[in-house]
Amino acid sequence: MLRNRDVVIEFRGVWYRYPHSDDYALKDINLRIYRGEFVVVVGPSGCGKSTLVRCINGLIPHYYGGELRGQVIVCGLDTREVTVQEISRYVATVLQNPEDMLITDLVEDELAFTLENLGYSESEIKERIRWVAKLLDIEHLLRRSTLDLSYGEMQKVAFATALILKPKILLLDEFTSNLDPYSAQYFASIVDELRRKEGTTVINVCHRLEYFLKYCTRLIVMNSGRVVADGDPRTVLYDVLEDYNYPPLVFIFKNLRELVNLYGKPITVEEGRLVLEKFLKRISN
Ligand SMILES: Nc1ncnc2c1ncn2[C@@H]1O[C@H](COP(=O)(O)OP(=O)(O)O)[C@@H](O)[C@H]1O
Numbered sequence: 675m676l677r678n679r680d681v682v683i684e685f686r687g688v689w690y691r692y693p694h695s696d697d698y699a700l701k702d703i704n705l706r707i708y709r710g711e712f713v714v715v716v717g718p719s720g721c722g723k724s725t726l727v728r729c730i731n732g733l734i735p736h737y738y739g740g741e742l743r744g745q746v747i748v749c750g751l752d753t754r755e756v757t758v759q760e761i762s763r764y765v766a767t768v769l770q771n772p773e774d775m776l777i778t779d780l781v782e783d784e785l786a787f788t789l790e791n792l793g794y795s796e797s798e799i800k801e802r803i804r805w806v807a808k809l810l811d812i813e814h815l816l817r818r819s820t821l822d823l824s825y826g827e828m829q830k831v832a833f834a835t836a837l838i839l840k841p842k843i844l845l846l847d848e849f850t851s852n853l854d855p856y857s858a859q860y861f862a863s864i865v866d867e868l869r870r871k872e873g874t875t876v877i878n879v880c881h882r883l884e885y886f887l888k889y890c891t892r893l894i895v896m897n898s899g900r901v902v903a904d905g906d907p908r909t910v911l912y913d914v915l916e917d918y919n920y921p922p923l924v925f926i927f928k929n930l931r932e933l934v935n936l937y938g939k940p941i942t943v944e945e946g947r948l949v950l951e952k953f954l955k956r957i958s959n
């Protein structure tokens with residue numbers, strides 16, 4: 675049984691270089707990620723976010739090869755010493771393009787696929803399909819072909835194939851990048867619900883921070899293969915990062931702070947409202 679502050683992912687002095695590449699895509703990464711954290715990883719394109727994700731699900735080094743130095747420990751397992759399949763008992767990954775994830779024809783088969791490979795019984799598989807279909811409201815899609823789904827439906831099914839494993843760790847790599855804001859918000863809230871109910875650890879790599887700020891408990895910023903900031907999102911956005919492409923709300927409040935004595939570091943609209951209310955009260959006294 676995992677305890678609350680259990681470390682579920684640890685990077686110990688990790689350096690990684692892809693085959694035939696001169697430069698390291700990851701440089702001296704040291705991280706401890708705890709059970710139940712909602713981690714958001716941001717940083718410019720090419721800074722190593724996907725590479726970090728691949729180290730956690732074991733595709734590095736098992737599929738990509740290359741040179742991996744240091745250790746990546748996932749749920750107590752050194753990823754180098756176990757197979758990708760073993761890691762997939764604990765870790766599920768959702769990518770940006772659902773087309774890259776769907777392999778069978780019928781949605782129902784798609785959902786059953788990984789569980790079958792992991793040796794789940796037929797009744798367990800049925801139960802899990804029922805659970806995930808309800809959670810994501812896709813009961814009506816189960817008998818459909820994956821080839822006739824709309825993009826949004828496909829994304830939901832791809833998402834379901836990850837959640838159905840009830841993973842201890844959920845890796846999301848730009849999975850909201852092609853979604854409309856409404857769907858992005860919807861998925862973010864489902865992920866958060868799962869985290870709170872099941873203690874799932876979430877690592878979400880994204881460009882649009884604003885959909886996730888409400889849920890994010892830890893913000894990691896990368897640049898050129900290194901972690902350049904790591905902490906609670908409020909501190910990172912207001913005190914650590916300089917000259918970053920801030921989410922609009924943070925940008926506004928950072929500027930207002932410099933203009934007037936406005937205390938507080940809001941990262942959600944609700945918090946921003948409270949800060950403004952306090953400010954108005956103060957100046958009207
Ligand atoms: N399969 C690969 N083979 C060689 N180099 C790669 C491969 N994938 C990514 N890279 C390189 O590794 C660096 C980090 O890439 P990546 O992790 O994909 O960044 P991000 O996800 O932040 O955009 C980049 O310089 C990229 O060109």
Ligand SMILES: [Mg+2]
Pocket residue numbers: 723724725847848
């Ligand atoms: Mg990437």
